[in-house]
Amino acid sequence: MSAKSPVYYNADAVRRVLNWPLVNEAVESALKAVVKPRDQKPPGSSFAIQPKRSFTACGDNSNKILFTMPAFVGNYSIASEESPGKVVSPRSTLACKLVTSFGGNPQRDPPLPSIHAHVLLFDNQTGQLSAIMAGTDLTTWRTVSASLVATKHLYFRRFGSLAETEREINVAIVGCGVQGQLHAAAFCEHFRVKQLNLYNRTEAKAQELAEQLQRELRGESATQIAVCRSAKEACQDADVICIATFSKEALIHIEDLKSKQGVHINAVGAGPGCHFSEVAPDLYRQAQVYVDCYANAEAELKGFPVPITAELGAIILDGNYPEKTAISVFQSMGMASEDACVAQAVQDAILSRGEAS
Numbered sequence: 001m002s003a004k005s006p007v008y009y010n011a012d013a014v015r016r017v018l019n020w021p022l023v024n025e026a027v028e029s030a031l032k033a034v035v036k037p038r039d040q041k042p043p044g045s046s047f048a049i050q051p052k053r054s055f056t057a058c059g060d061n062s063n064k065i066l067f068t069m070p071a072f073v074g075n076y077s078i079a080s081e082e083s084p085g086k087v088v089s090p091r092s093t094l095a096c097k098l099v100t101s102f103g104g105n106p107q108r109d110p111p112l113p114s115i116h117a118h119v120l121l122f123d124n125q126t127g128q129l130s131a132i133m134a135g136t137d138l139t140t141w142r143t144v145s146a147s148l149v150a151t152k153h154l155y156f157r158r159f160g161s162l163a164e165t166e167r168e169i170n171v172a173i174v175g176c177g178v179q180g181q182l183h184a185a186a187f188c189e190h191f192r193v194k195q196l197n198l199y200n201r202t203e204a205k206a207q208e209l210a211e212q213l214q215r216e217l218r219g220e221s222a223t224q225i226a227v228c229r230s231a232k233e234a235c236q237d238a239d240v241i242c243i244a245t246f247s248k249e250a251l252i253h254i255e256d257l258k259s260k261q262g263v264h265i266n267a268v269g270a271g272p273g274c275h276f277s278e279v280a281p282d283l284y285r286q287a288q289v290y291v292d293c294y295a296n297a298e299a300e301l302k303g304f305p306v307p308i309t310a311e312l313g314a315i316i317l318d319g320n321y322p323e324k325t326a327i328s329v330f331q332s333m334g335m336a337s338e339d340a341c342v343a344q345a346v347q348d349a350i351l352s353r354g355e356a357s
């Protein structure tokens, strides 16, 4: 008996098939699968078995961490590339992401990304490792996708089912690293962004992003782009804020927000050892906070200043949206189930196009 060697999908193979409909659908599937209904689950529902991820510090340096992120997502449906939107037969995926976060990498010479990842996909009948997939872009895309899905359901849907295509918004991006850059581009692509404010600790990086976006949009969009001197300046007129830094100190406070109007925040980043240090406790105290998954929140949001309102997947399923004037925060930690569903969709797309690794 000989074991088949796993196939390797490199970063180029993954990049060729990554697109927003594919990633958004896989991420929504994962968010719904992790929700554990209080009543009996209807037969045939999707589900996720997602143990707590492990953190291994590199020496005693909490800025250099290896995470192991295993998940089994059962009975979930995603459409195939050839028939987007059309439900295909339910499937199950067993996967484990290995991801390192070395926050000092961008300061190296030459600079390197902070996050590096691979996803292992297993045959869920035999347990054999079937594929190893480059997972760095996948991590960025699925994280941005979770923010897009959160913004659609926690912000736009308060104003009706067509709001995400009709309503104009002002967006602030705080932190213009890998995450901030893709958040900025994706929010302009998905929504009607009137004003895009960019803030980064090193202003040149925000300036570079502004120029790149202006080149990409090439006057085809009505979006005004501004580089701001502070997070406060970036956020004061924003309807939607995406924050993705490694800051240990709060960068956004309650007095920085539009008063008495609805605001939604995607809180993506974190300082070493604390997943919610970018946003001030005074802001959390005035907000309704949603998470990707309760089990992760229990493990990783110790000392969080307010109770969690709900899991994002529950809002997608039950449509219990925040009030129009609410401040909502999506506290994004990142889930192994998202990686599993997106990696599966990527592998399916590669196989259906007949592309080699």
Ligand SMILES: NC(=O)C1=CN([C@@H]2O[C@H](COP(=O)(O)OP(=O)(O)OC[C@H]3O[C@@H](n4cnc5c(N)ncnc54)[C@H](O)[C@@H]3O)[C@@H](O)[C@H]2O)C=CC1
Binding pocket: 101, 103, 106, 113, 114, 115, 139, 143, 175, 176, 177, 178, 179, 180, 200, 201, 202, 205, 244, 245, 246, 247, 248, 249, 267, 268, 269, 270, 271, 332, 333, 334, 335
């Ligand atoms: N929620 C999720 O699923 C995921 C979260 N992340 C988190 O997102 C954050 C950003 O990740 P990347 O964009 O890949 O990193 P990056 O290194 O490319 O960018 C980080 C940005 O934050 C800024 N920054 C760093 N420390 C700061 C400080 N003390 N004050 C103000 N700004 C500061 C830097 O100027 C840089 O532009 C990290 O905290 C990372 O752990 C990353 C992947 C997934």
Ligand SMILES: O=C([O-])C1=[NH+]CCC1
Binding pocket: 067, 099, 101, 115, 139, 333, 334, 335
């Ligand atoms: O979910 C994820 O992959 C990560 N969250 C923080 C760093 C990497």
